[in-house]
Amino acid sequence: QKEVEQNSGPLSVPEGAIASLNCTYSDRGSQSFFWYRQYSGKSPELIMFIYSNGDKEDGRFTAQLNKASQYVSLLIRDSQPSDSATYLCAVRNSGYSTLTFGKGTMLLVSP
């Protein structure tokens, strides 16, 4: 059974702070890792994906992957109230399989 675990939150941070969202996964064969943002009542939108160990930066977002620890995280710098949403971690074990999602972490950014 492939599992993706996330703390449900909410994670509360003040505007301008760094938000750190974490995700662990059970399948060591997992090869690609995705972060999605989902606003209430909306479908998920892709923030970024990462394949290799280390950091990947895209604007205010940084994804970090540690395959040995089976851990992936998302850092959001200079958090804005508009970043308040649920962040879903998703894992794929090969290019020919579907995504397994975590339940998501709710992030609340206060002005």
Add this chain to the structure above:
Amino acid sequence: GAVVSQHPSRVICKSGTSVKIECRSLDFQATTMFWYRQFPKQSLMLMATSNEGSKATYEQGVEKDKFLINHASLTLSTLTVTSAHPEDSSFYICSPGPLGQETQYFGPGTRLLVL
């Protein structure tokens, strides 16, 4: 990213009726369509995978006779919830393939409420 539309965005129906949800891939040919369901405060769960011109593959626990999927063209896939019951109330989201894409995009979703 892929442009995907779903119709309707929201539907309320009586128990026992059937509801059809359309998913259109607007800017590329989707040989595969993934259908997900999301209950409140839960994760997205894959229901079935449809391939253009062939029968859909359903995940364990999903009744194929209740959730009819048709993928007749490369741009359109439909999910029909037959004889809907209140426990079928959920957020249904489609996502076009093909497999092997680096990323996976989602349609805007259809909120189904069965009374």
